[in-house]
Amino acid sequence: MSEFDIADIADIMHSSKMDGYVDPVSREVHTRLDDGFYGDDDQDDIADDWIRIDAADTAEEYEDMVDFAAAVTDTPQRIRLMRALEGRGxxxxxxxEVHRDGDIGRLWHRFPDARREMRVASWLADVDLIPHEESDVLVVARQATLAEVRRSLAQxxxxxxxxxxxxxxxxxxxxCRSDPARVAELLADDFEEVSxxxxxWSKAxxxxxxxxEASEAPRIHVHELVTRRVADDVVLARWMSERSGRRAERTSLWRRDDDRWRLVHHQGTPVA
Structure with a gap:
């Protein structure tokens, strides 16, 4: 398998501040800055047989961002990322935008790294530094990383x-209903229930x-509970309640405040 430093080559390929070369014999990567070769005080010149690392096209990096945004399964977050990609800047x-959510941000870092290393693998084969079969193996390994990132986004x-x-x-x-402190934690200050x-009804x-409410009040049974996101930090819950033979269709709006979910609105409609 390749002894080239794939990650190092990827960094150079996608940098606008430095360029680099690969020694096809030693397989070493040489990074050149404005004042000479990084980490090698004795190296001033470019050897004739060194191969210059091609710079990546910014269009490819933009494509990475588009593809990552498309992989986000949460609709409001995906729309937010797509909008960020419109126009200059x-x-x-x-x-x-991608770092507004810590989990999304961490997954984003893995995504372009894998895509960049796939480009390096293809480039190494194109300049005859590795066989195409070896390049294909490297690409498949990075494709597995991308698939894992997509699964994590869905989760x-x-x-x-x-x-x-x-x-x-x-x-x-x-x-919970008999614990005022816990209920107060779960209800937003501007909570409202429509009977x-x-x-x-306000929070108070x-x-x-x-x-x-009597401590021996009949238990509320929750049936057919489904949730879906309706805004960046708002989730709608719909379910059927059953209590002492009476049923009602219920909807709740939960809002994320300070990284905690709180109920902001609830409404119940009796079902005959």
């Missing part, structure tokens, strides 16, 4: 929706109502 806006979206679903279920349990009669009203 796209590279800077995309970097700012991130699922994990947040599952977290909101778990909070919705928790809020209906007797243990079946059309009355609006809801806390007071739960405090007055």
């Amino acid at each position: 796209a590279f800077r806006r995309f970097r700012d 991130l979206a699922d994990a947040e929706l599952e977290a909101v679903a778990a909070l919705e279920r928790e809020l209906q349990t007797p243990e 079946a009669s059309g009355s609006a 009203d809801t806390l007071a109502g739960l405090a007055a």
Whole structure:
């Protein structure tokens, strides 16, 4: 397998501040800055047999960003990233946007690294430094990394929706409903509930109502709970409640505040 430093070559290939060369005999990579070769005080000249590392096309780097954004399964986040790529300053806006979410940012770093190393593998074969068969093996290994990143992106979206679903279920349990401190944590300060009669209940009203609820009140059963994201930090939960033989269609809006999900709106409609 290749003894070339693939990552080092990729860094040079995608840098606008330095260039580099590969020694086809020793397989060493030489990085040249404005004042000479980096890390080699004795090297001033370019050997005749060295091969200059081609610079990557910025269009390819832009394509990496587009493909990563398309791989984000969370619709609002994907739209936000796509919008960042429109017009001048796209590279800077995309970097700012992709790092708004720590998990997304960490996955982003793995994505272009794999794509860049795939380009290096192809380049090494094109300049006859490695056989094409060896290049294909290197490319396939990086394709596996890209597939893993895509799976992780899908799991991130699922994990947040599952977290909101778990909070919705928790809020209906007797243990939670009898714990004012926990309910207060789960309800946003601007929480509002619209009752079946059309009355609006504030957070304070809801806390007071739960405090007055008898400890032996029948359990609320949650059926057919589904969640979906409707905005960057807002998730809609829909489900059917059943309590003492009475059923109701319920919707809840959860909003992420300071990295915590809180219920901001709830409404229930009785079902005959």
